Amino acid sequence: MTAPTVTGPFDALREQLTDAASTFAGSPDALGAILAGIVDDVDRALSERLEIFPVCHHSPASALAMVRRLRAKQPRVIYLELCEDLQPLLGELRNCRLPVAVQAFASELSGFPATWGPLSVVAPVTEASAEYQAIAYALETPGVELVLVDRSTDHVFQWSPREDLTAPGGDAGPTDESGLHGDAVGLEIGDVRPRFAELEAYLLHHGKVRHWSEWWDQYVERPLTDADYDTYRQVMVLIGSLFRRLRPADSDRLDRDEDRERYMWTRMRQHLATSGVDPAECLYVCGAFHAASRVEQFGLSSTAADFDITPRTDTQWRYGLIPSSHSAIEAQFHLAPGSVSIAAATWTKAVSRHRLSPYRLDGQRTAATRGRRGRTTAAPSPAAGPVDDALTGFLAAPPELDGLDEAELRGWCVDIVRLARRNGYLASTADAIAVYETSVLLAALRNRVRPTPYDFADAAVTCIEKDVVPGQRDVRRLCEILLGGDRIGQVGYDSLPPLARDVLDRLQPLGLALEKRPVQRALLDLGGHPELAPCSDLLWILRHLLPPDAARPIMGERRLGHRSIQESWDLALGRNQRALIELGYEGVTVEQVLEQRLRRAVRGPDATASGALAAVEDAIRLLDSPRLVEELGARAVDLLAAERTVDDAPDVLRRIRGLLAYYRTTAPSLPAWCEAFVTTGYAHYCTLLPTAVTAEETEVRQVAAMLGFLFSVEGLALSLGCDRSQLELAVAQSHPTAPAKVALLWAGRHQLGLLPLAELRARCAGLLANPLVVPAFPQYLAGLVHALEPVPGLTPFVVETMSTAFARLPDPVLLPWLPTLITTLRDQGPELVPLLVREAGRTFPGALPELDSWVPPWLTPPSPPRAVTVAAPQRRVGVLLAAHPEAVDAVASLLGHDCGWLPSADPPADRGAVTALLAAHPETTEAVVRHLGA
Template sequence: MTVPVPTGPFAALREQLAEAAATFGGSPDAVAGILAGMVDDVDRALGEPLEIFPVCHHSPASALAMVRRLRAKQPKVIYLELCEDLQPLLGELRNCRLPVAVQAFASELEGFPAEWGPLSVVAPVTEASAEYQAIAYALDTPGVELVLVDRSTDHVFQWTPRDDTPADGGDAEPPPTLDEDAALHGDAVGVEIGELRPRFAELETYLLHHGKVRHWSEWWDQYVEQPLADADHDTYRQVMVLIGSLFRRLRPAGSDRTDRDEDRERYMWTRMRQHLAASGADPADCLYVCGAFHAASRVEQFGLAADAPPFEITGRTGTRWRYGLIPSSHSAIEAQFGLASGAVSIAAAAWTKAVSRSGLVPFRLDGQRGGRSRRGKAGSGPSPAVPVTDRLSGFLAAPPVPGGLDEAELRGWCVDIVRLARRNGYLASTADAIAVFETSILLAGLRNRARPTPYDFADAAVTCIEKDVVPGRRDVRRLCEILLGGDRVGQVGYDALPPLARDVLDRLAPLGLDLEKRTVQRALLDLHGDPALAPCSDLLWMLRHLLPPDAVRPIMGERRLGHRSIQESWDLALGRNQRALIELGYEGVTVEQVLEQRLRRAVRGPRATAAIALGAVEDAIRLLDSPRLVDELGARAVELLAAERTVDDAPEVLRRIRRLLAHHRTSGALPAWCRAFVTTGYAHYCTLLPTAVVDEETGVRQVGAMLGFLFGMEGLALSLGCDRSQLELAVAQSHPETPAKVALLWAARHQLGLLSLAELRQRCAQLLGNPLVVPAFPQYLSGFVQALEPVPALAPFVVETMSTAFARLPDPVLLPWLPTLITTLRDQGPELVPLLVREAGRTFPGTLPALDAWVPPWIAPAPAVAAAPSVAAGPVGALLAAHPEPVDAVAALLGCDAGWRPVEAPPGASEVAALLAAHPGTVDAVAGLLAAAGAGR
């Protein structure tokens, strides 16, 4: 069998690698196959008629190579690896300050699991990236067409397995905890051009270990970025495809990620073939910009000459996607794609230095020129095609170019980091600057580097300056990132904002503030002196409800039912929260429309409750002057209350409906939904009361709130047609078992007149007199405290019972219970504490000397009088003595059980008798009323 002789420009390199594999690998089959396959991938990619330009995301070397190639080739069509439905947004980059991210957002899902929502995809763009240079060239050069060929954002989630979270459908996953600027992308899925990183964990660990670096970003900068910064076009392409092929061939096989990558490549080649067929463009005038990983693709649709059938592209789902630009930052990009902290800032600094050194004029859009950059002139014409030659052999065999130490640059870093450290509270000095300088050179030598890199300098600064760590102070590594480029934060310009965001800025213009700044600004509104600011106040309160808390924060003033402040003070940070404002614009055209939609969605959602609906009603009254919406939300609250089968939200329902009833009573007649809510709630809670008092999962606070609703709304409910016997029957059918609920039911029976205060006091005395019940008495007392919600008139009795318990309970029972009482009152009844305090203030003496002689009123001795109460002589006394039943009934309710006895008439009784005799009509009327009352009893 004869072995075919390798041909082509890379034949010598392929043969050399095969010999090396046989020499060092022992068995030439596996290693030689991988090495030969890598060379084949390079040969295949570079031999394609449609020029493939491999890139790595946010790589200065790729950006420099892109600028050189665009000026030399001057392509007429650029195919870019980016979601195809994002193309209409690229023109808005002219109105932005980089970095920004192109975003697709969907909140109403159709065809995706509901728990995935909302869906968001972002593609960050920085100036030091090849994709931005290609976009800027295409947008600013007449006759050049830019075509995005990657899968749509809808397909990003279509190709995500249903058992994965949406974040798993992207190229990277953000870390769990992020600072403010690093969280600019939120939980969006990130897509990037040229994700180039080993997908074989052992390979990455091996490269980091032998490269003497800590993370992948440093390895890439040291061994790829710097050597390729000044490489020619052919060398750059061959090296990048070789690296992409290496990572591709050493990835785990059979994973979902592998299938998605290959489907993306089939998708892109299918779209390019379709465009070429439709436009008739010459492939020689086209440029395909993709990641180096995809440049080494081996799918059957690769290349224009492939005879494989076109890839079948499925249709999109019914999900409605909204598109826009959001601000990004270096730290957000690092967090999104798992890069080392400061890597993008260092890349930006390297880009600026390389552009200055090489004299290249990069492509910039209008929004990024800043008035000083000049538009680069294209060459005289496109460069002719050059045959592919082997540049890999020379590049791989050549030793690294020795770079001399740039002492001026390193010295400037050391001086600046010491100055910056001193500003941030570190005790740094000139000696520390010298130490950082020498340590940087030492670390570079230990790591076999010709010159210190920014990473060496950062390690040296941490070693020499950060001698201790103070909470709340920036660490030195963060200071190095700021020094070497800083965490640049982009901004979306006014013209690129959605209509809602522009409308917000326009309506807040009377405040006289530049709200596009990222600083926090103070707005002072004198609504009494300048009524024209009232619309600004209304808008700010709506934004307070819709945006994050730190975006719009009131310092002075409040907006509650029936009250509007005449002076307000606000801290505004809309520029810092531009992303949230932009995403708000995806939901509607005006803030009022978005707020109305959210309130409706809140009461119609699967987790909607009556308490949530009442909160929506309150927000609609406070923020939107729309009676129609209030009636709609209120009617929904009635429906939700009638459908509830638990009383978990009873305290919240009671608190909100009390507030709404008080508001409507002061502003006019009660609306129909309020009347319906009261009648429905009265019947609903009467029905659930017997079950709730025996349910172990229902707390005493919930039962107290139910009784508070029933007793507090009783008068209104009865006037609206409810039957009081329904409440009496519900209380009679309630048989609680826990002590707290038993005490609560006793209070309800007392409120209904079924249990007198004397009987209630007697039952508490029996509990304290029973040694078996004494340990549980604090639970009874907790029930009495919660009873202040439905029966606030029991406050004197509760103070009396608590005082008696403190006096009579043994210390082993009392002391462990006191912390529980305090925490219970604080967590479950904070509104009841002022009631108890006021009653205790009326009961107990106000001075310390008076406390020694004070006797509690509930144990004070009876006055020295006869056994029976006296009855004054005269017609009234005779009438009361003749008909004692009404007075006996009142006395029984008050706990007085004494009999009757006549007494001597007091002085002046004869004058009173004469007066009554002269006017018998009054006496006869009172007598008739008392007689009727006695007969009723």
């Protein structure tokens, strides 16, 4: 093969790599083309007029190179690979404690599948990152413009596959496990990682490491920390080109990556054309993967047409800052646990060693950083001139042997033993020595002279943790704390949305520092300090809107018609700052957010009548808005009328009973929606009853709830114009086949007066006497137990029937049924158990000695009827009526009769009709006499 003519700075390296490919692969075609293409990508990127700065996300080496380059070049414009619509938020970073994440949030979607909502995108920012250094430089240096050139957050989801939202746009990670980022899609600048699984596995195996973060730290991060600027750029573009070329060519993600690159170059061209700034005074900060781009729009000299940018959808995006943490970043972007903390510690050490003054915003200049302002800044690197080949020397030179820092490793070993003892481990000085020696041994096995933090963590786990974990934290987590800890950021008060600031302002009377992360106890004596009542109202609303641990009541409750006079709360608003901030995306006050959510809950496609009643309860308990309650109640009526199943009948019954009791005790009359719900529900359940009792998918509990609703509101429904014959017809047309539903309908007919108790007792006795029905008798009994919901007056009879069943059922039938009965009562009818227990307590003897002589009341023969003289009770009742004539007149007027009662008349003459009536009904007379104790 004829060697190419050496005309460029990288021609020698290209020729060397091509010859090596021919020697080792036998042919320069495939491998040679890849290696030569990598060199071409480096040459192309570094020869571009617009200076490209390749970075890796959360890389101390990138951050150090960025600080040096910014101080040397002092660019006027910085183009940054970040969603362009996030730019207005960057100034708010001044009020935050890093790490934080810039967030875009959308709850009302337009143009996206409804199952994707709510949409959330976050871009975490840490101090040990090149993008933060560029942002801080641009915001703190007068005359410098920062331009975000990546696609908008709306385009992130536009370009996402409809069947997969796990990694849209080519740089999205999975949701984090810490909860700080929620279910947001993560954006990072410089995702330098192989997109070819076999390549990554090969690198990890031959690098003798377990995770990609560890490989990157050993073979890229540490060598580039002390490299000059040209070497840094060429190596980063080389790695980005290598990973770009060694990936599937038909990958959809590659297409999206290239569209992003076309998008960014189009935006930069547009800005240069409109601003007129000299490209030599600009800096383009992007991931190393995108620096090796081969799209036709790459470079300012390209003649390709601009990329056709599609318009955004009508989705309304809201923007803000949320707290982040090292562990959240690691979980979201598949980094090794502790890698971001190690990067932060490496950054701090490198800044101190090189005596650099990094760029920081005002909010991040702590007392420690202000104390370093007087340091001597390292001499700036020379301005970029002609590109020289630094790759050849860097790739050919042997790795520098960084000697063992015995003092550093010894300090780690002593500190980890101290931490382990504090967390319950039986660690000693011998363990510290063992960790030291094991760290050195592991580093030697992995071809390292100096143990890395990863070697130290493995050694600590091996020597201290051993077989069990007696402490609250495992040793690897203790190593992360020792090497930097899981630093958690915080958004400052001035950068919070109006809702979050309003919440903190309204809770100030509590006298607590609610912005802090520890849980704080708030004591509210509402009787002695009524001025704290607004705080209590706000806390109950936050309890409804925020995660459970944000505002947790320890003492006190708020239910319909009840408010506690003393309350105690555990508050952790600082720990749940993300959730509080996202509430600010939905409204200006928490009351507005709650009202919107209640309306959405009853207007959604899956809204139910029981859910609407729950919304009514929440509106009454938490909001003083009769208008909203009326609106939600009217919606509940519509939802009940539209339902075709009775799945939610138990919940509907429970909630409407509570609401009726509340209005009867607090209001002079029922609201219109409540009356409409009763009449609609009466007709609705009467219509569905015949089909529900025969449907196999309808449970006994649901049928019992329907009958419970009908019998509970029967009096009110009849007074509102309903017809009782509708209920009688519904029960008559119900012909269930399941034994439990049959027994339930018996109870319903008894409640309507169609089945006397004696006949019901006879039917149950007949079932027990029939050998063919005995195995199914527990199902009949289960139906009678559920009948206590609509007919609580049957409680004595149910206790009687259960006792008879326990006495007469054979063991093969009784014993398997008892666990089912217990679990059924516990799961489906816990409110029925107290009825049975109280009735059993009244029926059965209270002491053990009485049990031998005790006879069940249903087995006690009835006493002979006592002869009753009718004349005497009649006289007594007549005297009673004569003493209270007003009551008799009122009853007669109510019935529409005029009995001609004259108190002054002679009683025998005027009471003839009353006497005849009493004589016709002696049983009633006797009952009244017994009741009066006469």
